[in-house]
Amino acid sequence: MWALVIGALVIISITHWVYRWRNPRCINGKLPPGSMGLPLLGETLQFFSPNTSSDIPPFIKKRMKRYGSIFKTSLVGRPVVISTDPDLNHFIFQQEGHLFQSWYPETFTEIFGKQNVGSLHGFMYKYLKNMVLNLFGPESLKRMLNEVEQTTNRNLQHWSTQNMVELKESTARMIFDLTAKKLISYDGNNSSENLRENFVAFIQGLISFPLNIPGTAYHKCLQGRKKAMKMLKNLLQERRANPKKQQSDFFDYVLEELQKQGTFLTEEIALDLMFVLLFASFETTSLAITLAVKLLTDHPLVLKELTEEHERIVRNRENADSGVTWKEYKSMTFTFQVINETVRLANIVPGIFRKTLRDIQFKGYTIPADWAVMVCPPAVHLNPAKYEDPLTFNPWRWKGIELNGGSKHFMAFGGGMRFCVGTEFTKVQMAVFLHCLVKKYRWNTIGGGNIVRTPGLQFPNGFQVQIIENDNGEKGTA
Numbered sequence: 001m002w003a004l005v006i007g008a009l010v011i012i013s014i015t016h017w018v019y020r021w022r023n024p025r026c027i028n029g030k031l032p033p034g035s036m037g038l039p040l041l042g043e044t045l046q047f048f049s050p051n052t053s054s055d056i057p058p059f060i061k062k063r064m065k066r067y068g069s070i071f072k073t074s075l076v077g078r079p080v081v082i083s084t085d086p087d088l089n090h091f092i093f094q095q096e097g098h099l100f101q102s103w104y105p106e107t108f109t110e111i112f113g114k115q116n117v118g119s120l121h122g123f124m125y126k127y128l129k130n131m132v133l134n135l136f137g138p139e140s141l142k143r144m145l146n147e148v149e150q151t152t153n154r155n156l157q158h159w160s161t162q163n164m165v166e167l168k169e170s171t172a173r174m175i176f177d178l179t180a181k182k183l184i185s186y187d188g189n190n191s192s193e194n195l196r197e198n199f200v201a202f203i204q205g206l207i208s209f210p211l212n213i214p215g216t217a218y219h220k221c222l223q224g225r226k227k228a229m230k231m232l233k234n235l236l237q238e239r240r241a242n243p244k245k246q247q248s249d250f251f252d253y254v255l256e257e258l259q260k261q262g263t264f265l266t267e268e269i270a271l272d273l274m275f276v277l278l279f280a281s282f283e284t285t286s287l288a289i290t291l292a293v294k295l296l297t298d299h300p301l302v303l304k305e306l307t308e309e310h311e312r313i314v315r316n317r318e319n320a321d322s323g324v325t326w327k328e329y330k331s332m333t334f335t336f337q338v339i340n341e342t343v344r345l346a347n348i349v350p351g352i353f354r355k356t357l358r359d360i361q362f363k364g365y366t367i368p369a370d371w372a373v374m375v376c377p378p379a380v381h382l383n384p385a386k387y388e389d390p391l392t393f394n395p396w397r398w399k400g401i402e403l404n405g406g407s408k409h410f411m412a413f414g415g416g417m418r419f420c421v422g423t424e425f426t427k428v429q430m431a432v433f434l435h436c437l438v439k440k441y442r443w444n445t446i447g448g449g450n451i452v453r454t455p456g457l458q459f460p461n462g463f464q465v466q467i468i469e470n471d472n473g474e475k476g477t478a
Contacts, residue, residue, distance in 0.1 A: 024072075024079055028359045029366030032081055034063065034072035042074025044210075054345065054391055056378050060084065064379065070365060076105045076210055080372040082351075084379035086386075086408040088362055092354055092375060093406065093416030097122065102418060103355030103372060107210035111221060112279075113229075113272030127264055128273060129421055131257070135182065135250050135277075136425045142326045144182070148429060149323050151178050152436045160441070167293060167463045172286035175429060179281040183250045183274060184235055198228035199279060225275070232271050250274075277422075284348050285426045289433055292342040294463055295393045297445050302338065302395055307438045309334045314439055324432060335431050337395035340403060342430075343412035345393060347378040352414060377411050 024036065037043035043059070051057045056064070060082065063071050069085040083089055092100050102125075104112075134140065155174045159165045176196050180186035186195060210218050239251050254274075257265045296303045313328050314320050352375040360367040367373060382390040386409045387397065406415025413420040420426075446464050 024368075026366050026368055028368075029361060030364065032070045032072045032365045032367070033067040034082075036072065036074040036079065040077050042077065044075050047073075047075055056382050057350070060376055060379055069379075070363065075372075075374075076107055078105060078372050079368075080374055081367050082374045082376055084376045084383075085363070086380060086383075089375045089380065089411065089415070090408045091362065092373060093411075093414075093418075096354070096416045096418060099357055099360055100354040100373065101357060102353070104353045105210075105372075107218075108353075110210075110212075111225060112276055113225075113268075124264060124269075125418075128269070131253070131265075131273070132277065132421045134253060136422050138424060141424055141428050145326060145329065145428065145432070146323050148178065148432045149436060152433050156436055156441065164464060168286055168290040171289045171433070172282055175285050176278070176282040179278060181249075183277060184232070185249045185251065186235070195228060195231050195278075198224045198231065199283075200224070228278075229271060229275060232274050233267075236267070236271065250277075280420075280422060281425065285429050287348055288339075288343055288346055288426065289430055290463055291346050292338060292430065292434065293437070293443075295342060295345070296338070297443070299393055302393065303438070305334055306338055306434065310435050310439045313435070324435060329428065329431060332431050332435070334395065335434055336427070337398040338434070339427055339430050340398045340401075340410070340412075341393060341395040344381045344387075344410065345391075346412070347381055348412070349377055349414075351376055352411070375411070380409060380411060383409070 024031065035043065037046075047059050049059060055061065063073070063082070064084055070081065070083055070088060072079065072081050074080060083092065096102070151174060155170070159170055173196065176199070177187075180195065212219050212222060236251065236255075239255060243252075243255065251274075254265070254270045257263055258267065258270060296306065309332060313324075313331065354373045354375070356367050356369050356371050356373060358369045381387070384390050403410060406413060406419050413423040413426075
């Protein structure tokens with residue numbers, strides 16, 4: 001008898017708990033429509049499902065059609081409101097630090113570090129942002145421009161001598177080597193350990209189901225981070241033991257900050273910052289460059305106008321062999337249109353997360369305090385109400401439009417006070433790469449180029465092209 005009673009109570013308790021999970025309370029209004037999915041798991045599996053199209057991820061698109069532009073769900077055990085609404089997205093970015101603050105799932109902080117710049121707020125975030133601008137600000141980039149061009153020319157020439165080089169992998173290696181040199185004076189050719197290999201392992205499991213058991217992509221991702229962080233810590237300790245007389249890289253700047261009396265910087269924060277900078281600077285940019293080359297390959301009229309712009313720049317020089325100047329870089333009007341259109345279609349960032357600091361009322365819905373909110377850039381960038389034929393590569397749509405930051409309809413580099421501080425660095429690398437490529441080479445696709453997305457991250461996989469150097473007609477592959 002008692003067993004039946006206890007069993008009934010257990011069933012009632014579980015049923016009540018499941019009901020409460022699927023129907024969360026909202027005291028001060030009405031929650032957005034949506035489904036919370038399975039208890040604890042929520043809709044995490046559906047969210048991480050691969051997408052082989054260039055369109056809005058099916059998880060988002062299906063729910064937009066059913067619930068509208070604002071809907072609720074549950075990801076990795078957390079209630080989340082997903083916004084594809086331009087007005088709400090703009091409101092979220094504008095109210096950073098007041099009604100919302102940067103937040104990412106615990107699995108994200110495990111990957112990027114508990115003290116990573118994306119998880120810090122207020123003064124500490126501004127402090128780190130100013131540190132990064134010391135490396136990636138306009139004045140530093142002006143000095144770096146010649147080095148970026150030399151590195152690009154050297155790699156293009158080398159690739160043209162190879163039998164087969166995959167473009168995404170090659171550009172990632174090129175940018176990583178340059179960034180690692182500027183950050184920590186790292187030279188992979190003269191190092192006993194391969195720092196980039198650890199980042200490759202990290203990236204392969206970055207957007208995967210967060211199951212940390214041996215053999216899973218997520219576990220490999222954490223192991224890659226652990227090894228990379230160990231290398232960075234060893235490099236920092238070596239630099240401390242043998243300081244340089246003059247500041248030569250970002251590591252020296254960090255060490256100076258660590259040694260200042262009353263500094264806010266800790267070794268843990270510094271190492272997490274280095275890790276994030278290395279990842280963000282090479283992986284996202286190489287994806288964008290590769291997609292740009294693929295799109296140019298598929299759209300000869302765009303390539304023609306781009307080539308004409310860079311040929312015109314070279315013709316206007318007193319010395320045709322002189323390097324790109326900052327004035328020339330800023331004059332690359334159509335190049336920036338190509339870059340804007342590429343990153344709009346690339347949707348490299350699948351979601352931008354925030355957390356509500358109090359109950360938020362918006363368009364008849366209430367988002368409770370302490371709920372997560374995810375802004376969805378792919379839904380914004382592929383919105384047919386804003387972009388005619390949104391899946392079409394059309395750089396001319398940006399003609400006459402100057403973008404100095406994020407907007408309601410363009411957030412490839414974020415928005416608000418957390419607009420990406422490395423935006424100009426990315427644009428410099430993309431513009432210089434395209435300049436070096438189209439002024440001296442033409443190419444033919446020889447393999448690969450299928451689109452892989454998960455969930456919202458897209459890149460051409462295995463993209464290979466045959467390069468023909470214009471000067472002497474010799475062929476190579478890249």
